[in-house]
Amino acid sequence: MSLKIAAESWPKTPSETAEDNKSVVVKEYDEERHKVAIEKMESLCEVGQRGKTSLITDLMGDPICRIRHFPIHIMLVAEYGEEGEVVGVIRGCVKTVARLSSVYVKVAYLLGLRVCPTRRRLGIGTKLVEHLEEWCKQKGAKYAYIATDCTNEASINLFTKKCGYSKFRTLTMLVQPVHAHYKPVSSSIAVVRLPPWLARSMYNKLLANSEFHPQDIGLILSNKLNLGTFMSIPKRYLSKWDPKTGIIPPNFAMLSVWNTKEVFKLQVKGISPLAQALCAGTRLLDSCVPCLKLPSFPDVFKPFGVYFLYGLHMEGKNGRFLMRSLCEFVHNMARDDAGCEAVVAELGQWDPVREAVPHWNKFSWAEDMWCIKKLEKYGPFDWITSRSSSTPVIFVDPRDF
The missing domain is CATH 3.40.630.30 (Gcn5-related N-acetyltransferase (GNAT))
Structure with a gap:
C-alpha cells in the first residue's frame, strides 16, 4: 500500500x-x-x-x-x-x-x-x-x-x-474484481498446493536474482496471512514430477496468496449514486441469470478485503496460459471468501508475467512509484546511481502492501 x-x-x-x-x-x-x-x-x-x-x-x-x-x-x-x-x-x-x-x-x-x-x-x-x-x-x-x-x-x-529521495522503480497494480460466478479452469491443468519448504526452495532458486527478494521468504510463507503457494502444471506432467527431487517441470506457473482482509479493508468513494445503481444492476442481473456469467461489478462501495498475489513466476511455452488459469483459480478462492471483492497483483512494468495476469484496466493503475534514499553516505556501491537491474522482475513483499 x-x-x-x-x-x-x-x-x-x-x-x-x-x-x-x-x-x-x-x-x-x-x-x-x-x-x-x-x-x-x-x-x-x-x-x-x-x-x-x-x-x-x-x-x-x-x-x-x-x-x-x-x-x-x-x-x-x-x-x-x-x-x-x-x-x-x-x-x-x-x-x-x-x-x-x-x-x-x-x-x-x-x-x-x-x-x-x-x-x-x-x-x-x-x-x-x-x-x-x-x-x-x-x-x-x-x-x-x-x-x-x-x-x-x-x-x-x-x-x-x-x-x-530519488525516483527509483515504477510498478503496475493489476486488479481483478471478484464476480458472483466461478471462473472456468481448464481440465487439462492440475493446480498443486506446495508445502512451505518447497515453495521457499523454489523461490530462492527462481527469484533470488529479482530486486527486493526478501531474505526471510520462509517467514512470509509460514505466516498465518499466507493462504498458500500454488503451482499450475499440465496434468500430463503431474505423474512424472516428484517435488522431492528438486527438479522443476518444464511448463508451470506459480504464485502465493496473501489475505489482507485480516489487516485492513478498502472502500471506493466519490462515485455518483447513478453509477452505484448501475453497478448494483450488474450484480442483480448476474444473480438472476448466472448461466451467462456476466462480469458483474462487485460492491466496492462498502469496506471490502482483497487477496494479494506475490511471487508470480512462469516458465515454458504454456506459461501464460498456466498463469492465467492459476489466477482464475485464486479468483474462485476469493469468491468463496465473503467480503473479498478483488484479487490484486503488483508487478514491475517489464515483468513478462504482467501480460498473463487477468485484470480490469479501469480498476488498475499503471504507475506506482517507488522512491529510494541511501542512508549511509559512503559505500562501495550505490544501488540508486547504478540505474541497472539484472532482471525485470521486482519481488513485492506482501507485508508492504
Whole structure:
C-alpha cells in the first residue's frame, strides 16, 4: 500500500512554521495513550485519491497491525502542543532484500504516513520521516524506500524535494474484481498446493536474482496471512514430477496468496449514486441469470478485503496460459471468501508475467512509484546511481502492501 499525503490548502509564514515545529514532539507509539487518537485522526485522512474517485484504507483494530508481521518494526507518533494532541503518524520496518544478482542489503520500508488535516504545513511529515530514518540507520539499514501513486504530487515532492529521495522503480497494480460466478479452469491443468519448504526452495532458486527478494521468504510463507503457494502444471506432467527431487517441470506457473482482509479493508468513494445503481444492476442481473456469467461489478462501495498475489513466476511455452488459469483459480478462492471483492497483483512494468495476469484496466493503475534514499553516505556501491537491474522482475513483499 502506498504512502499518501493530501495537498495542503493554506500557506504558512516561515516564522509561523518554525514556531509550530518546535511544538511538535515525536514519540514511539504507546497503545494505551495513542491508539484511539490515531484511529480518529486517520479517519479524517483521505487516502489514495485518484481523480474524482478515492480509494481509502480503513485500518482494522490495532493501528500497528500493518507492520507487526515484520520482525523489526516501529511506529512513531507526532504530538503537538502542551496537551500532546496526536497530529501525525508513520510506520516503518527493516528487512534484508536482494539488491542485484543475489547480493543482499538491509533496507528500511516507510509506510502509513499520515498528518492531521488541520495541522499541515508545520513540517510534521518531514520530522516524522527524519526520526524514522534515524531509527532505521541504528538498526543497520543502508537504504530506505517508499511507495506512492505517481499522481500524488504532495507525497512525491515531500520525499524527493525535502527528504532527499530519488525516483527509483515504477510498478503496475493489476486488479481483478471478484464476480458472483466461478471462473472456468481448464481440465487439462492440475493446480498443486506446495508445502512451505518447497515453495521457499523454489523461490530462492527462481527469484533470488529479482530486486527486493526478501531474505526471510520462509517467514512470509509460514505466516498465518499466507493462504498458500500454488503451482499450475499440465496434468500430463503431474505423474512424472516428484517435488522431492528438486527438479522443476518444464511448463508451470506459480504464485502465493496473501489475505489482507485480516489487516485492513478498502472502500471506493466519490462515485455518483447513478453509477452505484448501475453497478448494483450488474450484480442483480448476474444473480438472476448466472448461466451467462456476466462480469458483474462487485460492491466496492462498502469496506471490502482483497487477496494479494506475490511471487508470480512462469516458465515454458504454456506459461501464460498456466498463469492465467492459476489466477482464475485464486479468483474462485476469493469468491468463496465473503467480503473479498478483488484479487490484486503488483508487478514491475517489464515483468513478462504482467501480460498473463487477468485484470480490469479501469480498476488498475499503471504507475506506482517507488522512491529510494541511501542512508549511509559512503559505500562501495550505490544501488540508486547504478540505474541497472539484472532482471525485470521486482519481488513485492506482501507485508508492504
